[in-house]
Amino acid sequence: MRRLALPFLVLVPLSGCGLATDLTSAAAGVAAGTATANPALGFGIAVGTRAAVQAGLNWAVRVRARGEQDAVAEAIGRLAPGETLAWRSEHTIPFGDEEGEARLVREMVTPLATCREALFSIAEGEGAERTQEWFLTTACRQKGGDGERWKWAAAEPATARWGSLQ
Structure with a gap:
């Protein structure tokens, strides 16, 4: 039995967050189906649990991406033309913190908005x-x-106005 489990355990880290979603939904479905002796109810609970866990993971990814985008946009807002500035995003859970540089390419001033186009790096x-x-x-x-702040202007997945379409 241990020989069969070893290859599975080696492959578990490769599946990432997808495995958490699948295992959680399978466990909920099996538990509900066993407790009620109704496989249809177990299946329904598994599907609902999978959707809820996936929505939670998607939310966490969006929050982290927004934090990184806000850090880059803040650096872009502080730049003068031709200047380079370091940026860094630090998350509550210190995993996947990003850093790099931002360089202002040009500024576009219109009656509707002041925007800046910039190059940024991820180191x-x-x-x-x-x-x-x-x-x-x-x-x-x-x-x-x-107050006033600089925000990421690319539509994917930065702006809150897109809501669930992100």
Whole structure:
């Protein structure tokens, strides 16, 4: 039995969050089906549990992405033309914290909004092994009840106005 379990245990980390969703829903479905002796109810509970767990994971990913985007947008807002500034995003759970640089490319001022187009990098590795990948984005100045700030302007998945369409 242990010989059969070993390959499974080696593969578990490769499945990531998908396994958590599937195992949780399967456990809930089996428990409900066993407790009620109704397989249809067990299946329904498994499907509902899977949807709820997946929604929770998606929410967590969006919150983390928004934190990273806000850190980049804040750095872009502080830049002068041609200047480079370091940015860093730190999460409550210190896993997947990102850092890099932002460089202002141009500023676009219109009657509707002031936006800035910038290059930003995401750095990986340490010391001589450190690499950076560069991307282009736009951040716009947002004025609201809590003051003025710069926000990520790309539609995917940054803006709250898209709601569940993200």
